[in-house]
Amino acid sequence: MSGPEFPPGDARRAPDLSVRLGALHLPNPILTASGTFGYGLEFGHLTALDRLGGIVTKGLSLEPLKGNPPPRIGEPRGGMLNSIGLQNIGIEKFLAEVLPGLGRFPAQVVVNLFGYEFDDYARLAERVDAFPGVAAVELNVSCPNVTKGGIEFGHDPVLLERLVRSVRNVTAKPIAVKLSPNVTSPVAIGEAAKAGGADILSAINTVLGMAIDPWTRRPRLHTTRGGLSGPAIKPIAVRIVYDVAKKVGLPVIGIGGVETVDDVIEFLLAGATAVQVGTALFRNPRAAEQLVDGLAARLVEMKVERVTELVGGVRPWRES
Amino acid sequence: MSGPEFPPGDARRAPDLSVRLGALHLPNPILTASGTFGYGLEFGHLTALDRLGGIVTKGLSLEPLKGNPPPRIGEPRGGMLNSIGLQNIGIEKFLAEVLPGLGRFPAQVVVNLFGYEFDDYARLAERVDAFPGVAAVELNVSCPNVTKGGIEFGHDPVLLERLVRSVRNVTAKPIAVKLSPNVTSPVAIGEAAKAGGADILSAINTVLGMAIDPWTRRPRLHTTRGGLSGPAIKPIAVRIVYDVAKKVGLPVIGIGGVETVDDVIEFLLAGATAVQVGTALFRNPRAAEQLVDGLAARLVEMKVERVTELVGGVRPWRES
């Protein structure tokens, strides 16, 4: 995949890729997904970070976390199964050592926050609020890989609304809430997030899964269960993006199996204003950067001048 | 894949493949999944039906159903998306014209029942109760492809318990309840089914998904959303089988992406006593039959004499 080439001055030269999710403005709708591209800076030698629309950091907690024992990953057909256990350097080290370096890029920095306790989230958000380098916070209330805390918030509308409000009270930055696919009604969770003051919905986090080695009889993951990601979950993600975009009415970031330009278009049509690329980066570190070029080329091919024209553009066969 | 060959009289000759799920006894743990092999008889020219452990019929309702308008299927990476809409010939025609022909096989006939109204299920079960040719009923309370009825029952523990009890009251046949993966707690649903008198849990039905053609902007399915099946959902199915087998304590039939002998072993280790083969049959009409041979060969290779020895045999790294 490579960028489009046009004679200079050609009107088709540059379709407008910029998008706005509430107060979060991105140069283009391609972000890297949390936990799949470290803290952003590390991989400058493998891809042109300045081409990205945004970088979502690995999930950060108040204290550094060492993560889960191995094995941490497995590879079922069509996807990836992981249980990293939110290993991270902690918010303080990130703010002191990583964030400054990220200032150089047009790519917007979204800080993914994770807490064990209810109050952790507000404390984390409060801590980052002062830093202009942080464009938005993304609340990970839906990580399947930690035994206590975290996940429950994302499964309980009442709790979640309170949680989001507690964050809303301490920061003016755009708040994205990351939705779990492992619930009966993502829409209900999304509405709770909205009621709590969320600005953006990120959908989806990994799907709870499990795999077993038929010979050793061991689970592929030390934690037995883990998060399924990659192409296998894309149809689940598209469905949830479509539902929440239509019914909750907050801007949505589509996540799940994004790898090709077709995938990006599909999420945009379903109602996403931007997408995050995760597992695909492991296979190809330049995946996100290449999608920016590929998307521009595709818009030209489709004769679409502004990427925002595609958002929610799916044409259902009937009302649904 | 083909059967094992041993010198006559060799002790390893025939590992015991028979399994019991409560009162449902099967010659082997390989069944065909509902809706993926018609009513069983039609495909006798493509595979040896008499080799199968059981045949689960297409979902049957009180009246014939014409199903959903096309397009009814799509093919996302790693799986299949469908919205057939439970097109079926109706219970009466099945009992009169199909069931008698199925009597000839050792394969046990499980009738998959579907209703729009609460009472439909009991009426259907009552109707089949008199037929000795029916080894068990499987209640489809989890089909994502019908706008009204059906699905709600599978998402609401209270309603489901009452529904299963209403069926329990009218039939002595083993009752299998088919679980939806699209809920926060399949275990809670499974427990409700058990409380209502279910004998078996079938896990899982298709996963709610959606796909869009990036060029036509049309959903791949007329109904917009549909059911994801095939290899892509196997890790989700294994996780749910593991959870319900461990926590609910009813025999479980594992369903979801079963194609290879490794898949069968994986489900057995996770806690399933039998498995159903669905989408794989579309790719290879002999898939189920070949799994019976392949499983026998594998058991010999593993030096396992009874397939039941594998059930629940996963060895977690730690308690979970």
Place this chain on the structure above:
Amino acid sequence: MQPIDTSSQVVEVVPHPLPYFSLVLDGPEVWREILPGQFVMVETTDGLEPYLRRAFSVHDVSKTDRGARIELLVKIVGPGTRALAGKRPGERLAVLGPLGQPFGSAAAADSRPVALVAGGVGSAPLLLLGRWLLAAGTRFDFYYGGRSRLDLVRSAVFESLAQASGGSLISTTEDGSAGERGLITAPLARGLAAGGYRRIFTCGPMGLMKRLAELGAEYGVPGEAALETPMGCGFGACLGCAVELVDGRFALCCKDGPVFAFDAVKW
């Protein structure tokens, strides 16, 4: 005849101007009985992309000493067809067939010729049909429409076949790079207006076939169309290939079709 699933051997992949090619496969004796319009389901990979088999009309059939050989005329549109284009002689593929209902015969009473109408690769099933018509002594004209000349794949073959039957080849392209510029429906309409045909057999894009059905009705000429729908299995198990009929029922394209009478389909 019941379909059977065979592990058949690739004889060769014959390149045509891209994105077209022919896939030649060796198979069992029963394939000799394949009728025009019938199709096969082919396993394109042993992996996941794609997972399901792909449907292809039988383009041509010939006898071999112990069995039969079929040719599929394929247009590369995605992973499955791309995978097939990369097969090498000697490789084995699972092929299920023959499947579906064939084209009906052209009522012999009427002496007017028959019109075969192909839209692009929709020409695939019409070669075998042409051979049968020729053998039955039925004259036919072959209408061949495409975007550009590249889409009129194997038109020389179709032309000689039509001529052998006493008919001719009429072709159109949207870009005018071959034949008359425009849609194939234009010359056909003229042919119908001239009262020329007793029957229309067609395969191609839905839009084209719909228009032909209308033309047929207009001129009182019956016809049959070989439809395409996504297919999960090809043998009646998945119920995924529904085609809505005028009576409101859903027929299965793989079992009741793929060939349907113009007036049976709700277009």
Place this chain on the structure above:
Amino acid sequence: MQPIDTSSQVVEVVPHPLPYFSLVLDGPEVWREILPGQFVMVETTDGLEPYLRRAFSVHDVSKTDRGARIELLVKIVGPGTRALAGKRPGERLAVLGPLGQPFGSAAAADSRPVALVAGGVGSAPLLLLGRWLLAAGTRFDFYYGGRSRLDLVRSAVFESLAQASGGSLISTTEDGSAGERGLITAPLARGLAAGGYRRIFTCGPMGLMKRLAELGAEYGVPGEAALETPMGCGFGACLGCAVELVDGRFALCCKDGPVFAFDAVKW
């Protein structure tokens, strides 16, 4: 040196007794700087099976006029390695590397030889290491263990290399089909007992490397092991390749390893 992602060309696939083969790849100049123990991440298919790249130690490196050529020694164990075995010369594969920390040098002060211990295809990274030791004038014995003689792939090459350094090849097989019957740890233990080695470098099954770490500790001989873990990315992004250290921390096999000191790993 920073790893780079290259679309590298397959030079050839060299068959060894199954399930082993060598994959020879042409790449950029920086590959010349690859050190013993480093690895590359290779895209095995453009499809889904498998989806993620696969990790392979660099078995050998040589210069080409404009770049460098690497050889990977591969054992077929699943879809990815099977896919690589089917590659043809001229095909292009995305290859990311060089990755990871190399083997350390063998303290020159000590005059005793070095022991290289391979379990099966664990021999892969030890060829390049052997070349470096030879170039540094360090004598080494090559211990090669496997299930059967087939698993002692390329042992002739290892033997001549060891001999060139003044050492020798000692091999064992569990079935006795080559060398001494039993596990490679037996002869090595004797060698250590004879006070023969100043350092151990190993790669192979976890169980073997664990046992060697114990033996090393027992005889006060330091060593390094090239570990294997499942790897999602190979470049430090997924955190999936954790290796537990004695201090309780989790190191990343792809970044902090794959080579670890015996006494650093919690076996």
